[in-house]
Amino acid sequence: MKQDWWKEAVVYQVYPQSFCDTNHDGIGDFNGIRSKLDYLKELGVNLIWINPCYQSPMVDNGYDISDYYQVNPMFGTNEDLDALIQEAKEKGIGVLLDLVVNDCSDEHPWFQKAVQDPESEEADYFIFKTTEDGQPPNNWRSNFGGPAWTQVPDGRWYLHTFDKRQPDFNWENPDLREKLYNMVNWWMDKGIAGFRVDAITFIKKDLTFASVPTPDGSLYQIENYQNYPGIGEFLTELRDRTYGKRNAMTVAEAVGVSMDYFPDYAGENGYFSMIFDFNWYDMKGEADKSSKEAVHRWRQKMFDSQEQISSLGCWSGGVLESHDEPRGINKFLEPKDQSRTSAACLGTIYFFLPGTPFIYQGQELGMTNSVWNSIEDFKDVMVHNRYRECVENGGDTEALLQELREYSRDNGRTPIQWDDSEYAGFSDTEPWIPVNPNYPQINAAAQQGDPSSVLSYYKKLVALRRDPKWKEVFSEGKFIPQREAEDYLIAYRRVLEDKTAGIFCNFTGKAQTVRVSEEVEEILLNNCDNLEQEAGTLTMAPYQAVVLSLK
Structure with a gap:
């Protein structure tokens, strides 16, 4: 395969606990x-990316690993x-696995030994x-x-960026790094295609460990230490000692990386093949997501x-969307606008942008947020930590519950x-977490033979993205956004030599007329039954999305 084969890939994310259960225990396998x-x-x-499946007490749904060499x-x-x-x-x-090397479980033998013996080699791994x-x-x-520090019986405190049962590794220790690299190579030898790399921007710490004054005396959010100076040395070494020697794909969760550092992470000789672009990942803060200003x-x-x-x-x-986010149809659409057509439109908007598209399980069906009646319904450790903190501080628990219903992982x-x-x-x-009550209406079996379903449309999206005639246009072509387009229109072009694909998405519940300066040669994709065309204009139905070959 050519070195950058992953530019023409389409990835499907599998959250194994919730994918398919064959051994009758309510947990996927x-x-x-x-x-x-x-x-x-x-x-x-x-490609499929499988979320953490290693040995774990499952405090944080598998991101707290107690044995990197054994599966759960x-x-x-x-x-x-x-x-x-x-x-x-x-x-x-191909199969991508999650790589979690900022922290591990407090049940990992290394941490257990570190707690028992302050003089042990393992004590300096944390x-x-x-x-x-x-x-x-x-x-x-x-x-x-809560605090990023937890005390052990002998009085020492250990650092944890996430839950207290997820102690952070000390990446300053070369022996620890060597053990982690050996583990990465062990998995690569099994023939996997690469890794999705979790929370990697946290591995470099501020070694002064100084407190940071806050205006109200509250705790200082540790995520402000993402991408801390000096992290590049660790990431270069990780790449060169492991996946960089192989024709592997790596995608990093690198929240906190500004455009100034993007080339270091995902440039021609970056630490990774790519990083997720979270800059337009949601519409939080918008009072009305359907307003022209929000769009x-x-x-x-x-x-x-x-x-x-x-x-x-x-x-x-x-x-x-992903395992760390609510459903996309809820993030970007008001309830009144959620439909098969708008779900297909939403998929079209991002699928032909530069970069490698990821589909999260159930997204191709138009799955939606579930129903959460009380705090007891939630499983996420972050939810329960926030709720406990809210109670302890005398906060508005009902307001928090409303927020969690919308945004919970x-x-x-x-x-x-x-x-x-x-x-x-x-x-x-009975599954480990309740099924969304709307499953009788939204499910794969009902959509399989329905040419108008979200599933059928996603098959067309993937087929066009990987079509031999067009895949290089979408992987290598120039990105030309139509910034001065009509309100509610999200339109751009992908151009490579003599080929131009025009993506036009009417992101509103109202029909609108759209100007197109080029001649339409062919309709490559359309989420509606027809498209009204006149010289230089398209009349697009509510939430209609089309991909056109333009001359």
């Missing part, structure tokens, strides 16, 4: 993923995963501090709420980001809806 490989092949994707028995065995990797490869689908007054070493706040702001953020990334010669991963973690049988065909027993 490797054999469940294997059973759906033909579904994924028919969808057209050529709830998903199956190492041999089951090997079989999945091999069978997927035979079907033309960040321990001792204070004279017995108080936390500084005022840093964990991303999951305009979102369009400008998208275009600004894509133009900058392209001008820098960098590559990004394009996403609408659990919205993206409900079981994928395969059919209208009990538990949505995900399992024959």
Whole structure:
């Protein structure tokens, strides 16, 4: 394969707990993923990214790893995963695994030994501090709420960027780094296609560990230390010692990386093949997401980001939703505007931007946020930490609950809806997290044979993105945004030599007339039954999206 093969890939993200259960315990497993490989092949994707599946107490849904070399028995065995990797490869689908190396579980043997013996080699694999007054070493706040420090019985404090049961590694220790590199190479030897790299911008710390004054005396959000100076040395070494020696794809979750540093992370000789572009990832803060002002702001953020990334010669991963986010149809559309047509329009908007498109499981069905009646319904540790903090501080718990219903990560973690049988065909027993009540209406079985379904449209999206005639236009072509377009219109062109693809999306519930300066040669994709054309104009139905070959 050519070195940048991943530029022409389409990736499907699998959250294994919620994908397909074959051993009747209400939890998805490797054999469940294997059973759906033909579904994924028919969808057209050529890569699947599997969220953490390593040994873990599952405090943070698998991101707290207690053994990097063993898979979690709830998903199956190492041999089951090997079989999945091999069978997927035979079907033309590569497997990406999650790489989590900022922190591990407090049940990892290294941390257990570090707590038991302050003089052990493992004690320096983590960040321990001792204070004279017995108080936390500084005022840093964990991303999951509360102090970023937890005390062990002998009085030492250890640092955790996330939950207290996820101690951070000390990347300053070369012996630790060597062990991590050995682990990465061990997994690469199994024939995986690469990694999605988790929370990687946190691995370099401010070694002064100084407190930061805050106006109200509150804790200082530790995420302000993302991409800390000096991190490049670690990331260069990680790349050169592991996946950089192989024809692998790596996509990093690199929140906090500004455009100034984008080339370091995802340029021609970057630390990774790509990083996710989160600059237009949601419409938070918009009182009415359907207003022309909100759509305009979102369009400008998208275009600004894509133009900058392209001008820098960098590559990004394009996403609408993930396991860490609510459903895309809820993030970008008001309830009155959510439909099969608008879901297809939303998919079209991002699918042909520069970068590699990612589809999150269930997105191709138009799955929506679920229903959460009380705090007990939620499973996410971050939700419960925030709620506890709110109670302790005398906050408005009902207001917080309303926010969580809309933005909780659990919205993206409900079981994928395969059919209208009990538990949505995900399992024959009660799942680990409740199925969305709308599964009788939204499910794969109902959409499979329906040419007007969201699933059928996503198959067309993937087919066009990977079409031999057009794939280089979408992977290599110039990105030309139509900034002065009509209100509610999100339009851009991809141009390579004598080929031009025009993407036109009417992102509103009203019909509108759109100006097109070029001659329309062919309609490559259309989420509606027809398209009204006159000389120089298109009349687009509400939430209509088209991809046109332009002359």
